């Protein structure tokens with residue numbers, strides 16, 4: 001659809017994350033660790049009409065491609081999202097997210113007694129369950145509000 | 154056993170468990186006869202939390218096999234106090250020993266350590282997490298007294314925080330065991346444990362009262378309900394009192410009932426139970442040595 005292509009094409013080099021569930025765009029920024037202080041050019045569309053989702057959010061980040069860890073965690077809050085890699089105004093790659101078996105880093109364990117929240121040189125690791133994630137160290141399960149657990153403890 | 158580390162009871166198959174228990178039975182028959190088994194082998198003891206008995210039990214087991222121990226000592230006197238990470242501490246100490254035993258107050262500490270060390274590691278308890286060597290000695294005791302299949306077991310007390318309970322419940326899913334959890338509502342088994350038990354198709358029921366289920370049990374495994382789990386003293390006494398047993402309580406039980414407890418106990422099993430044929434908790438504690446001998450023997454054997 002031309003309207004969609006237009007939106008996607010607006011950045012020169014970077015990543016467009018499309019088909020994010022309405023209202024989750026700010027959580028996408030949290031996952032990407034973007035708070036404005038890093039100087040990235042970011043534009044956000046919120047509650048844009050969508051055939052597939054009814055209302056969707058779109059996040060466009062100039063000059064940035066996503067790491068696999070970021071993509072993995074993104075899939076937990078935006079399972080239907082598409083990732084568009086843009087170079088010189090062209091979408092050169094477009095793919096759907098896949099739900100991973102594990103996510104590394106990005107999420108932090110809510111269990112205050114978990115070894116990963118101590119001063120140890122390890123990334124958090126979570127096993128992805130059908131309805132949540134489980135810390136691979138202390139086995140605590142998170143089912144609700146996964147974005148609340150993004151970032152360091 | 155095809156493992157380098159023993160981190161959680163969840164990693165153990167039925168065949169693994171039987172291998173350990175069979176070996177333990179050999180050692181148990183004559184513990185003093187195996188002094189030439191691992192001469193000169195050194196076991197590193199890393200106890201970040203005090204536990205005299207578990208430590209002594211490992212020390213005895215290693216010495217019975219002809220080896221010796223090197224002990225990190227108490228946390229207060231070590232570099233850990235100065236803020237060294239666990240990952241660093243264990244990488245230094247693994248250079249001193251052929252195998253390591255770790256007890257740590259934080260959950261997941263053994264898994265983390267296992268990622269950093271190459272020598273075999275035995276988890277001797279990580280916070281409210283796992284305590285698999287306790288589980289194996291529990292299983293050994295159950296097998297000796299009641300058998301592990303066609304078993305009906307009641308597990309009573311603090312099921313929320315009790316790590317011995319979580320490990321035991323996981324391990325029993327390998328056998329034809331009906332598990333009954335008896336606890337106050339506030340101390341029921343945690344969600345993650347319930348999830349695993351459900352996933353493995355375990356036969357589990359939860360109760361708040363022992364009375365109805367007691368006559369059906371082959372084994373009653375009692376754990377301590379700790380004062381600090383309750384906001385006030387009165388509530389603690391009211392609740393804890395309902396999960397204490399004495400000789401009179403056990404009159405309703407089968408004659409063959411085996412009563413177990415990971416020890417130390419406070420008042421959850423009255424002293425008059427000690428004189429009954431039901432009491433197996435001291436035997437259970439003694440089983441720690443042959444079971445840990447078996448584990449060390451298997452892990453050291455594999456690493457050579």
Ligand SMILES: [Zn+2]
Pocket residue numbers: 109110111114115116135136137138139140261
């Ligand atoms: Zn954790």
